[in-house]
Amino acid sequence: MNTAGFDGFGNVEVRVFIRDGGENRSQPTSTGLQELDAQLSFGENVHSAIGENIRLLIDRPDGTYCFRLHNDRVYYMSERILKLATNISRDKLVSVGTCFGKFTKTQKFRLHITALDFLAPYAKFKVWVKPGSEQSFLYGNHIMKSGLGRITENTAQYQGVVVYSMADVPLGFGVAAKTTQECRKVDPMSIVVFHQADIGEYIRSEDTLT
Amino acid sequence: MGRKLDPTVKVKRGPGRKARKQKGAETELSKFLVDDDGPKKLSSRSRKRAIKRAQVTKEPKQEEKSKKGFSDENSKWLKPTQRKRKIEQSEEDEDSDSQWEEEDDDEDEEGFVKKEMEEEDDDDEDMVDDYGADEGDEQDSDGEELLPIERAARKQKKQTSKKPGSDDDEDEDEEEEDDDDEEDEKDDLKEDEEEEEDTVQANFDETETFKLPAAADRAKEGLLQMDLQTIHQRIRDNVDVLSHFSEKREEGKERSEYLSLLRSDLCTYYSYNEFLISKLMDIFPVSELIDFLEANEIQRPVTIRTNTLKTRRRDLAQALINRGVNLDPLGKWSKVGLVIYDSSVPIGATPEYLSGQYMLQGASSFLPVMALSPQEGESVLDMSAAPGGKTTYMAQLMRNTGMIVANDANADRLKSVVGNIHRLGVTNAVICNYDGRQFPKVMGGFDRVLLDAPCSGTGVISKDPGVKTGKDEADVLRSAHLQKELILSAIDSVNADSPTGGYLVYCTCSIMVEENEWVVDYALKKRNVKLVPTGLDFGKEGFIRFKERRFHPSLKLSRRFYPHSQNMDGFFVAKLKKLSNTIPTAPRETDEVESTKTETAASSEQIQKPESKQQKPASTPEKSNMGKKQKLKPEKSETPIITKKAGVKSENKKSDGPKKAKIAKLDGETSKKSAKPNKKQKVKELNGDSTKEVVIEKKKGSQFEKNNKTKNKNLLKKNKNRMGKNKFKKLKNMVGQ
Numbered sequence: 001m002n003t004a005g006f007d008g009f010g011n012v013e014v015r016v017f018i019r020d021g022g023e024n025r026s027q028p029t030s031t032g033l034q035e036l037d038a039q040l041s042f043g044e045n046v047h048s049a050i051g052e053n054i055r056l057l058i059d060r061p062d063g064t065y066c067f068r069l070h071n072d073r074v075y076y077m078s079e080r081i082l083k084l085a086t087n088i089s090r091d092k093l094v095s096v097g098t099c100f101g102k103f104t105k106t107q108k109f110r111l112h113i114t115a116l117d118f119l120a121p122y123a124k125f126k127v128w129v130k131p132g133s134e135q136s137f138l139y140g141n142h143i144m145k146s147g148l149g150r151i152t153e154n155t156a157q158y159q160g161v162v163v164y165s166m167a168d169v170p171l172g173f174g175v176a177a178k179t180t181q182e183c184r185k186v187d188p189m190s191i192v193v194f195h196q197a198d199i200g201e202y203i204r205s206e207d208t209l210t
Numbered sequence: 211m212g213r214k215l216d217p218t219v220k221v222k223r224g225p226g227r228k229a230r231k232q233k234g235a236e237t238e239l240s241k242f243l244v245d246d247d248g249p250k251k252l253s254s255r256s257r258k259r260a261i262k263r264a265q266v267t268k269e270p271k272q273e274e275k276s277k278k279g280f281s282d283e284n285s286k287w288l289k290p291t292q293r294k295r296k297i298e299q300s301e302e303d304e305d306s307d308s309q310w311e312e313e314d315d316d317e318d319e320e321g322f323v324k325k326e327m328e329e330e331d332d333d334d335e336d337m338v339d340d341y342g343a344d345e346g347d348e349q350d351s352d353g354e355e356l357l358p359i360e361r362a363a364r365k366q367k368k369q370t371s372k373k374p375g376s377d378d379d380e381d382e383d384e385e386e387e388d389d390d391d392e393e394d395e396k397d398d399l400k401e402d403e404e405e406e407e408d409t410v411q412a413n414f415d416e417t418e419t420f421k422l423p424a425a426a427d428r429a430k431e432g433l434l435q436m437d438l439q440t441i442h443q444r445i446r447d448n449v450d451v452l453s454h455f456s457e458k459r460e461e462g463k464e465r466s467e468y469l470s471l472l473r474s475d476l477c478t479y480y481s482y483n484e485f486l487i488s489k490l491m492d493i494f495p496v497s498e499l500i501d502f503l504e505a506n507e508i509q510r511p512v513t514i515r516t517n518t519l520k521t522r523r524r525d526l527a528q529a530l531i532n533r534g535v536n537l538d539p540l541g542k543w544s545k546v547g548l549v550i551y552d553s554s555v556p557i558g559a560t561p562e563y564l565s566g567q568y569m570l571q572g573a574s575s576f577l578p579v580m581a582l583s584p585q586e587g588e589s590v591l592d593m594s595a596a597p598g599g600k601t602t603y604m605a606q607l608m609r610n611t612g613m614i615v616a617n618d619a620n621a622d623r624l625k626s627v628v629g630n631i632h633r634l635g636v637t638n639a640v641i642c643n644y645d646g647r648q649f650p651k652v653m654g655g656f657d658r659v660l661l662d663a664p665c666s667g668t669g670v671i672s673k674d675p676g677v678k679t680g681k682d683e684a685d686v687l688r689s690a691h692l693q694k695e696l697i698l699s700a701i702d703s704v705n706a707d708s709p710t711g712g713y714l715v716y717c718t719c720s721i722m723v724e725e726n727e728w729v730v731d732y733a734l735k736k737r738n739v740k741l742v743p744t745g746l747d748f749g750k751e752g753f754i755r756f757k758e759r760r761f762h763p764s765l766k767l768s769r770r771f772y773p774h775s776q777n778m779d780g781f782f783v784a785k786l787k788k789l790s791n792t793i794p795t796a797p798r799e800t801d802e803v804e805s806t807k808t809e810t811a812a813s814s815e816q817i818q819k820p821e822s823k824q825q826k827p828a829s830t831p832e833k834s835n836m837g838k839k840q841k842l843k844p845e846k847s848e849t850p851i852i853t854k855k856a857g858v859k860s861e862n863k864k865s866d867g868p869k870k871a872k873i874a875k876l877d878g879e880t881s882k883k884s885a886k887p888n889k890k891q892k893v894k895e896l897n898g899d900s901t902k903e904v905v906i907e908k909k910k911g912s913q914f915e916k917n918n919k920t921k922n923k924n925l926l927k928k929n930k931n932r933m934g935k936n937k938f939k940k941l942k943n944m945v946g947q
Contacts, residue, residue, distance in 0.1 A: 062611075078638070081613050084589065085640045087653040094621075095628050095641040114632040134561060167529075169565050199564035199633075206629045 057118060065097075073102040074109070076118065099209070113172060113197040114209065116162075120170040123162035125155045127174060127193050134165050138200035143174065143193040145186055155180045161193065172198030422463050422471060441479045445500070448472045452496050472496070476503065482678045486668070489686075492757060493721060498774070505774035506671040512550040512557060513540055514568045515576065515599070517634050518606050521567040523548065529562055543748065544576055546606075566634040571599040574669075574771055574781040578660060578717040579603040581744040581785050585710050586611045588657035591703055593646040593696065594664060596623035598630035604660070605636040614639045615653065619646060647695050650702035657711030661700040663693040663729075665720035669780020672773060690724045694732050701737045706788040714739070717783045721770065723756045726782040730768060731761040738790040741767045744783050749776060752784065 057076070058065055064079045070093065077085070077097025085096045098118065101111040111119075129137055133147025149166055159176045174193040183192050202209075252260065451458040452468055459468075469491070476487050480503050494502055516523040523539070523546055530537060534554035540547030548568075550557055557563070558570055584590045584604050595601045595616035605614055616631070618624050621643050631639050644652055646661070666689050667677045697716055706712045716733075718725050730752075733739060741764040752768035754761050768784035 076637075081638060081640055084613050084615075084653070088615075088640065088642045088644075089652075092642050092644050092652075093640070094624050094643050095631070095639075097639070098632060098637055099628075117635050138561065138564065165561060169561060171561070171565070199561070199566075200559075202564055202629055202633045203559060207625055209625065209629050209632060 056122070067100070068096065069103075070096065074100045076100050076115075111173065111197065112209070113199055113201050116170050116172065116197075116199065119173075120162050125152045125159050125161045125176070126164055127151050127155075127161045127176070128164050128166055129171065131166055134171065137163060137171060137195060138198050140195055140198065140200065140204070142177075142191045142195045144188065145183065145190055145192050146188040148183065148192050151176075151180055151183055151192075153180055157182075160196075163193065163198070170199075172196070172200075421460060422467055436478075438479060441475050445472065445475045445479060448475065449496050449500060480507070480678070481675075483682065485682045486678060489668075489722060493723065501774040502772060505772075505777075509672055510572065510773060510777060510779055513571060513573045514548050514550060514557070515571045515603060516546040516548065516568050517566055517602070518546060519610060519635050520565070521562075526562060526567050529567075530560070533560055533562075535560075540573060540576075543746070544573075544580075547573060547576060549573075564633070569599055569602060569630065569634060571603075573778040574719065574776075575599050576603065577744075577746055577749075577769075577771070577781060578662060578715045578783050579607065581717075581746060581783050582658055582660050582713060582715040583745065584608050584612070584658050588612045588708075588711055589615075589655075591615045591617065591649070591653075591656040591659045591700075593617055593649065593659065593661045593700055594619075595627050595641070596620060598627035600660060600662060601627065601639065602630055602634045602636055605631075605634075605638060608638070610636065610638050612638060615656075616641045617644050617646060617649070619644070647699045649699045654703045655705040655708075656703050657705065657708040657713075659700045659704050659714045661696055661714065661716050663689075663696055663716065663718050663725075665689050665693065665718040665725050666722060667719060669719045669721050669771075669773070669782075671780075673779070686722055686724050689720075690729060693718070693725055693729045697729055697733045698736060701733060701739055701786070701788060702793065704788045706738070706791045712788045713742075714786045714788065715744075715783065716786065717781065719779055719781055721772065721780040721782070723753055723759075726770070726784075727753050727756065727761050727765050727768070728759065730765060730784045730786070733786065734762050734764075737788075737793065739786045739788050740764065742785050742787045743767050744769050744785045746783065749783075752782070 060078075062078075065076060066079060066082060068075050068077065068082065070090075075096045075098065081097055085093065098114055099112060100115040100118075101109055103109055127143070128149040128151070129143055130147050130149045133143060136147065137143055143163070151161075155161065155176050157176060157179050161174050161176050163171045163174050165171055173196040175196060177191050177194055178186060186192070448468055448471060452465070452472070455465060455468075459465075473484070473487050473491065476482065476499075477484055482490075482503075490499055490502065516526050527537060527539075527548060530548075530553075535557065536551040536553065537548050538551065540549050562568060563570075579600050582590075582604070584607055586608050588608065589612055590604055590608070592601045592604065592614060596618040598616065601614060601616045608614070614636075616627055616639055618627060624641060624643055627641055631641065642652075666681050666686050667674060668681065671677050697714075700714050700716070704712060704714050716730060720726065730741070734741070741762075744767065746769050749769035749771045752761075752765045752770055754763055754765055765784075768782065771778055771781040771783075773780055
C-alpha cells in the first residue's frame with residue numbers, strides 16, 4: 001500500500017507503515033485495537049522529516065511505542081498500555097494514549113492538534129508569530145505578514161510548518177503560503193501562513209477530539 | 211448720562227412726591243459706598259461668632275477649674291468626675307454652642323452640664339430639685355431619643371440606684387440582670403452604658419428578651435411577606451438566645467420551639483428546603499451553621515494547578531503575571547496550586563492554558579490525589595474521572611509512567627476528560643466508559659484506586675445553588691446506595707498484594723454523613739480493609755458517631771473540609787488500605803479463616819466467634835460442596851461422636867424418612883437446605899451434619915451400607931430411651947463399622 005501525494009497539511013493521505021518495527025508488526029488483533037499496516041509517507045515536506053524520525057517516536061528510551069487504529073482514529077501509545085488496554089471492550093474504549101489524528105470517510109488522514117507535542121520537536125520548518133497576532137491565530141485565523149515574527153530559512157511554498165509563539169510555545173500547525181524570500185517582499189496585509197490546527201481548538205472544538 | 215451732579219445741591223428728603231424723584235447717580239451711590247472708617251460693623255451672627263471665639267480661649271481655663279472644683283457657689287459640695295466620657299463631652303460642646311445663641315451666660319450652661327455628669331456618681335438625694343430642671347434642658351437638646359417617661363424613669367433610677375424597682379418595664383430586665391451583681395459605681399456605669407445603648411439601638415429591648423412569635427403570628431407571616439431584614443435580625447437574635455440558652459430564654463418556651471423558628475427562618479432567608487436545613491442543623495452547631503450558610507452564598511476563589519509535566523509553578527506564575535493576572539501561591543500544603551484573585555484576561559483561555567501548562571481546578575480536588583499519592587510505574591484506576599482534573603494530577607505525579615485508567619459512566623463528560631488529557635500532555639492514560647460497578651470484572655489488580663463518587667453535591671452549593679432546593683431524602687439515600695456499591699467494586703479492583711500500593715481513596719464533594727462516614731463504615735464491615743491516615747494535616751476529623759449511628763473509631767482518620775473554615779468546597783476524604791484479596795462471603799462475613807488480620811472486623815464477628823470455634827469443623831460442609839465434605843471426612847468422624855451425644859434421637863427420628871431421599875440425591879445443596887432450617891439451634895445444626903455424614907459414609911462405604919443402616923436403626927431405637935452413659939462406645943460402634 002503506497003501513498004498518494006499530499007496537497008497541504010489537511011489532506012494528507014497517510015499510510016502508516018512500520019518499517020522494521022518487528023515488535024509492532026505482529027501484534028495479535030485482540031479485542032480493541034487493530035494494527036495499522038500502512039506506509040507512513042508524508043511526502044517531501046515536514047512529513048518526510050517525520051518519516052525519518054518516525055523511529056524516534058517508536059523506539060523511545062523509555063519503552064517501545066506504537067500506533068494503533070481504533071474507531072477510525074490513530075492512537076499513539078506505549079506497549080505497556082497497549083497490553084492493559086486490551087482488557088477493555090471495543091465499544092467501551094474511548095481513548096488510549098494520545099490521539100494523533102483520524103481517517104476521514106474518504107480515507108484521508110487528518111492530523112489533529114493533539115499530536116502537536118510529539119511532532120513539534122521534530123519539525124524542520126518553524127514559524128514564530130508576534131504576540132499581537134497570537135490571539136488571532138488561536139481563534140483560527142491565518143497569519144498575516146504583519147504578525148510574522150520569524151521564519152526558518154528556505155521554507156518552500158506550501159510547506160507544512162509548526163507555529164510557535166515568541167516564547168517558543170508551540171501553538172499549532174500551518175502551511176506556508178509563501179517562500180521565505182517572498183515573505184520578505186510581500187505587503188503586510190497578505191497571508192503568509194495558512195492555519196491548519198491550533199491549540200485554541202481544545203476549547204472551540206472539544207467535541208471533535210473524540 | 212444726565213445732568214451733572216452737584217454735591218452742594220441739597221436733595222429733598224421726605225415722604226413728599228418731590229422727594230421721591232430720582233436723584234443723581236452720585237447721591238445714590240453715596241449711600242452704598244462706605245469708607246473704611248474705623249472697625250467693621252458686625253452683623254448679629256458675626257457678633258455671636260466673635261463672642262464664641264473669645265469664649266473658646268476662656269473655656270479650657272474654666273474646665274480645668276471645674277475639674278478641680280467649681281468656681282461658682284456649688285464648689286463646696288460638687289465633686290468633679292474622674293471619668294469624662296467623650297460622647298457626653300461632645301454633646302456638651304454642641305449643646306453649649308446651640309445655647310450660646312440663646313444665652314450669653316455660658317458658664318452657667320457648662321456648670322449645669324458638668325453637674326449632670328458628676329451627679330450620677332454623687333449623692334443623688336441632694337440634687338433632686340435642681341437636677342430635674344437641668345436634665346430637662348439637657349435632654350431637650352438631645353430631643354428625639356428620650357421620652358418624658360424615660361427621663362422620669364432615669365431620674366427615679368438614680369434616686370433609687372440600688373433598688374431594682376423601676377417604672378420603665380423595658381429597662382427592667384437589664385437592671386435585673388446587671389444591677390444586682392455590681393457595686394454602686396459599676397451599677398451607675400452600667401446604667402449609663404445601657405442608656406447609651408438604649409438610645410442607639412431602638413429595638414434593643416425587644417431582642418434582649420427575644421420573644422417567640424405565637425403560632426398564630428407565624429401563620430400570619432406566611433401570608434404577609436416579611437422583609438428579609440427582619441428575618442435576618444430574627445435569625446441573629448435566635449442564634450444568640452440559643453447560644454446562651456439558660457440566660458436568655460423565655461420562660462415556658464422550649465428549645466425546640468426556638469429551633470423550629472430558626473429552621474423556618476433559615477429556609478426563607480437562604481432559600482433552602484426543610485430537609486436540607488434539618489440535615490445541616492444536625493451536622494453543625496447553630497453558630498457554625500450560620501457561617502456555613504453564608505459561605506455558600508459566595509463563590510470560592512478560583513484556583514489553578516500547575517502542570518509540572520510542562521512547566522514549573524514559578525515560571526507559570528511569572529508568565530501569568532505578565533499577562534495581567536493577580537495571583538498567589540495556594541498555601542503551604544500545595545506546591546502546585548495558585549489562587550487567582552483577579553485577571554484582566556479570561557483565565558480559561560490564555561495561551562498558557564491552551565498549551566496545557568495549567569488546569570482550572572478547585573482547591574479541594576487537590577486533596578484526594580495528594581492523599582492517594584500514586585508512585586511512578588504504578589497502575590492506577592480513577593473510577594469517576596470526569597472532567598479529568600484528578601486524573602491529570604495523578605499523571606503528573608507519576609511523571610507519565612505507569613498506567614492510568616480513567617473511567618466514567620457518562621459518555622458526554624468523557625469528552626472533557628479526553629480533551630484535558632491531551633491538552634496537558636498525558637500519555638499514559640486509557641479512557642473508557644464503563645459503569646464503575648462493573649470494574650473488577652473488566653480489569654482488576656490495580657495498585658491504587660481513586661473513587662470520587664457521585665454525590666448529592668451539598669459541599670458545592672456555592673457552585674450550584676440548585677442543590678439547596680433540589681435535594682431530598684430519597685436523593686441522598688439513592689446516592690448513598692450507589693456509593694456503597696461503587697466502593698465495594700473499587701476495593702475489589704485493588705490488589706492487596708501490590709508491592710507499592712494497595713490503597714483506595716474514597717472522596718465526595720458532599721458533607722452529608724450518609725454519603726461519607728456511613729459508606730466508609732459499610733466498606734469496613736464488608737471487606738478486608740482498614741483506614742489509614744490521609745496525610746492531610748488540616749481539615750476536620752470525620753465523625754465517629756452521628757445521631758443514633760456509631761461508626762468505627764478509625765473513622766477519625768478521615769477528613770472533612772468546609773467552605774467556611776478552609777475556604778474550599780465542602781469535601782470528604784478517606785484513605786483505605788486493603789489487607790487481603792479475599793472477599794468475606796455474604797452470609798458468613800465474620801467467619802473467615804484467612805482474615806485474621808483485620809482489626810476492623812464487624813461486631814457480628816465478635817458475637818459469633820465463640821460459636822465459630824466449635825462450629826468450624828462441623829460447619830464447613832454446609833458452606834462448601836461435596837468435595838470439601840469428602841476431604842474433611844476424617845475430621846468429621848470425630849464430630850459425630852460429639853454431636854450425636856445430644857439430641858441424637860430427636861434428629862434421627864426426623865432424618866429417617868428423608869434419609870433415603872438424601873441417599874438418592876446425594877446432593878450437597880439439598881443436604882444444605884435440609885440443614886438450613888435446623889440452623890436455629892446449634893445442636894440441630896450439628897445433627898444436621900451428622901446426618902449428612904451418615905449419608906456420605908453410606909454413599910462411600912457401600913458395602914457397609916446395609917450393615918450400617920440396620921445397625922443404626924437398631925442402635926437408635928435402643929438409644930431413644932437411654933441418654934448419657936456409654937454413648938461414646940455405642941456411637942463408636944455405630945460409626946466405626
